[in-house]
Amino acid sequence: MATAAAPVLTRRDLNRALLARQLLLERADLTALDAIEHLVGMQSQAPAPPYLGLWTRLNGFELEHLSALMRDRGAVRIVLMRSTIHLVSARDCLLIRPVLAESLARSLKSTFGRQLDGLDLDAVVAAGRGHLDAQPLTLGGLGKLLAEQWPDRDPFAMANAVRNLAALVQPPPRGVWGESGQAVHATAEAWLGQPLSAETEADALVLRYLAAFGPAGVKDAQMWSGMTRLAASFNRLRPGLAVFRDENGVELFDLPDAPRPDRETPGPVRFLPEFDNILLSHADRSRILTDEQRRLVFTRNGLIKSVILVDGFVRGLWSIEQSKDAAVLAVEPFAPLTRAERKALTEEGTRLLAFAAAKAGNREVRIA
Known part of the structure; x- marks a missing residue:
């Protein structure tokens, strides 16, 4: 008996599904903690983007909702997916970090392999844990202490070995809106008072990825x-997944009951912050931006700029310029906008300024 061909999903089908999973078709009535867990964390090289990313996705979100969550140790900043800093719930920190251990070790070797060659990394990590359990330290401070024991080795490389091979979180005030401070590190176990999960299999993480970013392929x-060899997980999960193909014939998987809205579902304008994971979480990013736009959004030094979504797709950049008593939200479209699109962006931008620059006496949205 012939097997039925997998249904084909167009670029616009995939876009609307992604917007629904990312809480961008309409704002959700979720707590900050629930949203962070649904999104499987938020990339957080800079402190502000998670706040802006939650504001654009949630009804009634306020700055203190996330700040309090971080101060109360309900959420933490830690190196996770793609060896980058992510804001995740405390529960996900303990669950996800062990699953990514192999990929983080591989990333360390790729970056610092030469400097760490021949070094007993188990001994370095054990020494680093001892220093960090005594007090939170910057990577520079940790490297200096490690260099007392290994004076002929690169302090920064050793500190990064501890960061990638142990689970290190960045305690507040780093990451709290309006507060400043160096990025210091503590072990996740000491900061959260709980051990890491013993589960290292990727299957559960793959399912959560599909819930937040699907339909998607291996x-x-x-x-x-940042992991490799995930085809094995998809093959184990295949009997319980829906299977599709994109317009290029690439096999895609999804949770059977996950939302896949009609391709004509309206996509409201949205302001996405720097490093938003919606731009970083597919090998084929055409469901959200073109290759030409990618070159304008992704900088050579690794920054991912803030973007506007119009009808669900990237259509330009934005930034907030603040002076002593004024804040200007500057929008740079990649192509001409209709009058209705400009109006919608102005209205949404005005709300964004009221959130992000509440103390500014004069607030203005400027669309180039």
Whole structure:
């Protein structure tokens, strides 16, 4: 008996599904903690983006909702997917970090392999844990202490070995809106008072990825996570998944009951912050931006700029310029906008300024 061909999903089908999973078709009535867990964390090289990313996705979100969550140790900043800083719930920190251990070790070797060659990394990590359990330290401070024991080795490389091979979180005030402070590190176990999970299998993480970013293929999940050889997980999960193909014939998987809205569902304008994971979590990013736009959004030094979504797709950049008593939200479209699109962006931008620059006496949205 012939097997039925997998249904084909167009670029616009995939876009609307992604917007629904990312809480961008309409704002959700979720707590900050629930949203962070649904999104499987938020990339957080800079402190502000998670706040802006939650504001654009949630009804009634306020700055203190996330700040309090971080101060109360309900959420933490830690190196996870793609060996980058992510804001995750405390529960996900303990669950996800062990699953990514192999990919983080591989990333360390790729970056610092030469400097660490021949070094007993188990001994370095054990020494680093001892220093960090005594007090939170910057990577520079940790490297200096490690250099007392290994004076002929690179302090920064050793500190990064501890960061990638142990689970290190960045305690507040780093990451709290309006507060400043160096990025210091503590072990997740000491900071959260709980051990890491013993589970290292990727299957559960793949399912959560599909819930937040699907439908998606094996290469998409690998791009998002930084892991390799995820085909084995998809093959184990295949009997319980819906299977599709994109317009290029690439096999895609999804949770059977996950939302896949009609392709004509309206996509409201949205302001996405720097490093938003929606731009970083697929091998084929055409469901959200073109290759030409990618070159304008992704900088050579690794920054991912803030973007506007119009009808669900990237259509330009934005930034907030603040002076002593004024704040200007500057929008740079990639192509001409209609009058209705400009109006919608102005209205949404005005709300964004009221959130992000509440103390500014004069607030203005300027669309080039």
